[in-house]
């Protein structure tokens with residue numbers, strides 16, 4: 001969603017701001033803008049609907065220069081994506097700011113402000129913050145006093161991350177509540193520089209050292225340094241973290257898109273995640289703890305049921321995990337979509353472990369679900385997350401970090417399989433804690449990355465099949481058992497990146513409704529496992545075929561299913577291992593989505609209307 005970038009340096013901020021915005025593009029946005037202080041200290045704004053490259057063109061034509069500066073990519077919520085609605089927003093030439101989040105009481109504030117005579121230039125909720133801050137008393141030539149600014153921000157309901165720039169004051173303010181914000185610290189030749197960013201990815205080319213602002217914090221950055229004040233106005237320090245992420249991990253390498261690169265990074269993401277949780281092939285409790293491994297073991301030994309909560313792709317990972325947890329640890333499992341769970345009044349049975357799963361760790365609904373769970377009497381809260389600096393990572397009691405590395409394609413791929421790897425470790429850990437067999441399954445995990453590679457080798461065959469699907473206008477996915485959530489994920493991926501209507505149903509539900517959609521020429525995609533459900537699935541396939549549906553099947557070769565009229569078959573590496581199967585079938589479906597989208601010419605890495613991390617409800 002929206003992205004913030006700010007630069008306090010002795011050099012021209014404009015190229016750094018534009019570079020930062022380019023690295024925030026992957027989050028999804030529809031307009032961009034920046035503001036700097038020009039040579040004499042006057043505020044200059046430049047905004048553009050459309051892409052960062054449009055803003056770059058404007059900046060070059062305008063020859064805008066200045067320092068310090070703030071910049072933004074906006075994902076429209078209040079008001080369409082226009083130049084006027086793009087951030088920064090300013091008032092009276094005194095103050096400009098960029099904002100991520102939503103101000104829920106903006107209508108009330110706006111009415112008050114209009115009565116006071118304030119003039120509005122945009123439809124955004126953000127503009128009320130500018131008018132509120134502009135009322136703050138300030139001394140001669142000094143900027144907004146931090147405490148006064150915090151008091152004003154205290155009137156806002158909702159969430160915000162803000163970067164603020166004021167006329168004649170070579171200083172930046174950064175503040176957050178409910179939306180992430182990092183302060184990057186310049187090193188080497190750039191020592192003394194500060195960067196504000198809503199996302200670690202945008203800091204990487206400039207620095208590996210950063211700190212995370214806490215909710216309620218306000219940071220004041222100037223040539224004398226960084227001063228941080230907590231919600232109560234006390235001067236505080238926040239720990240400095242050194243990331244080991246490689247700036248080159250933001251590049252696409254030889255691949256045309258981040259999505260394709262990330263699909264091919266899955267063996268490595270899964271290997272690194274498994275290695276983090278195993279020692280000599282034995283699942284360890286320590287990587288799941290937030291400090292005290294013995295406490296983690298004690299908690300895990302008490303678990304009698306699990307409640308898994310997530311959104312989108314992460315929700316599909318939870319659905320797969322429910323099969324594993326039931327089978328291997330013999331624990332009852334419930335899975336919920338976070339946006340539904342957060343408004344329910346759950347009945348929490350004794351010794352239930354709450355598990356939330358999120359790539360970004362900043363998904364608003366998942367965070368709200370976690371906060372609700374903390375009050376609801378669960379045994380403990382456990383998070384599986386790919387982003388160490390995220391709110392989720394800081395707020396759960398037990399944390400396991402997936403090792404997928406930066407994921408820049410909006411459509412999640414390697415983070416999904418890394419989540420599956422983490423959930424395998426959790427299943428084994430709980431099986432072990434409950435005295436159930438785990439050793440043979442754990443041994444098989446070693447081969448998983450190599451087997452994933454085999455699965456990725458199907459790309460050419462998948463590419464050949466993509467053409468017919470790209471011409472369809474509706475695609476039905478079917479699945480059974482362990483591969484049902486994988487088929488659901490396949491349908492989600494396809495619709496996200498190709499904009500084709502793709503729906504998934506349990507194959508057993510066909511006759512209860514979706515069969516009405518099947519007529520000659522309708523495309524149906526089915527992942528097929530060679531297991532006890534095969535005869536049932538074969539019957540469903542016959543039902544589709546009899547009605548002229550054209551099928552693309554991803555099958556274990558031992559099923560005996562082969563190409564025939566109306567049926568194309570892709571052989572997936574055979575497996576009997578229920579831990580391996582979802583990880584072997586998911587990448588081919590991701591590749592299918594990618595190649596169909598490529599043929600349809602969509603914006604694969606930044607599909608329309610979507611954002612990488614959904615930080616508002």
Ligand code: F6R
Pocket residue numbers: 311312313314315357358359360361362363366410411412413492493496612613614
């Ligand atoms: C789909 C996708 C989304 C996310 C969902 C949750 O490709 O990426 O459905 O999975 O927005 O995001 P996280 O995992 O960051 O909570």
